[in-house]
Amino acid sequence: MNTLGSLVVDDLRVSADVELVHGVSLTVAPGEAVGIVGESGSGKSLTLRAVMGLLPRGVHRSGGRVQVDGTAAMIFQDPLSFLDPLARVGRQVAEVCAAAGRTSPRAARVRALELLESVRLPDAADLARRYPHQLSGGQRQRVLLALALAQEPDLLLCDEPTTALDVTVQREVLDLLAQLRAERRLSILFVSHDLAVVTQVCERVVVLRGGRVVETGAALDVVTSPASDYTRSLVDAVLPLPVPAGGGDD
């Protein structure tokens, strides 16, 4: 059986001066999307970064096992700190394409433009020539997604990948991820504070609190009938929004 894109995290421990992640275990099957939810400081981002082997300075993996089958790429929460402020964004994407595909610079430029279009950036050719600070927050977030896809990953780690997007563009980007899963069996580990988005994207969800797994299960079950009080409090914290009155304008 092809296991490309699978992930096993077993009893992961991450520490700074004190232990921050206390034995988290989770799995992602090839082509599966798994969500991680939990409040600030629950260890969501640290878990993702530990999988990538990119923990912040002063923080290290202090125990457990991480096994990725294939290539993993990550979309970080803060685009600015992962883009080179002095290079045009198109060139940054092309460089990653060239490294990943070992292609000619010219082919890499073409591929970069394709990727920038695929992440729903309007006027991609124009935006490609700009520097990161000349883009809006949501445009930078999509460049980051293009950078991750340029690595041709088997597993995509997403840390709040759509927070800077309006909901219509968000929907398009989530559709793109769904398409990549269908076409390429891309596996996804998806951190988000938005439970509705997680339920849309993921089959399974892991709820973290204080660096521990408090609940895990089918995404729909977890949000509709949470097993723990903590998960219930997360669901209850979702702000209500009325549905606009049906059809036509008045």
Add this chain to the structure above:
Amino acid sequence: MTEPTARPDGYPGSPPARPAGPGASAGPTLGGLEVVEASVAFAGHRVVDRVSLAIRPGTILGLVGESGSGKTTLARAIVGSVALAGGSIRLDGSDLGRRRSSAERRAVQLVQQDPFASLNPLLTVGQVLDDLLREERLTSATEPGGRRPRLARQQRAADLLALVGLPSDALGRYPREFSGGQRQLIAIARALAVQPRVLVADEPTSSLDVSVQRTVLDVIAGLGRGMHLATLLISHDLSVVHAVCDEVAVMRDGVLLELAPAGRFFRHPGHPYSRALLEAVPRLPGR
């Protein structure tokens, strides 16, 4: 902690009387912030195109719309960090040019998405606030043009933290010692330290978790209303806008498509794009 703000349905009643603050000047208009036919261009391309809106003191306008539509650029024009290619920005009826006096700059404060980027990591919270309070010329009748003595500044700094719901021992700590949500509260305290009239919050909660988002929003909404600020809240989170805003403005491609009282906007969006936005909001099953 501040009172959780109830969602005012539709338009609020008559605005409360506003206290005189720095930068206040009597004008013939309603008071508050007015953006009149404002345009901003980058390299000859208009990214904000003749946008007009007004925010009365004590009310909150939510600005939503397409990513890249010019919301942040409009915010920057309002705080004076980018120049207008046309139109004007007015505070209480008087024009705020590009070259603003220090009182005018203090009057319009920006809270950004990433509070870490906007806080100097080398200064304690107390030092940040003290520097601001030290610059401030007192406008009170008893000490016109005077400065606050040290002890009074310390007291005021502690009061500001209390306003946003942080303990006064936060004064001696550095930005890195706080969570994202707390840092955002600190950024708000800093914005309020200079007694602004206008508060512009550009996606102030989009990098925070739901649990903390609430607190930060309650603080912005509660203090914005309580201190009679004209508040502009930019967000992609429509449920957030629904929870705290009196009016909603929608932008796409640099243009303002719709401006409506929140109650009406969420029930009967006036523009097809507004409706498309509301219908694209991901919802929990069964809600």
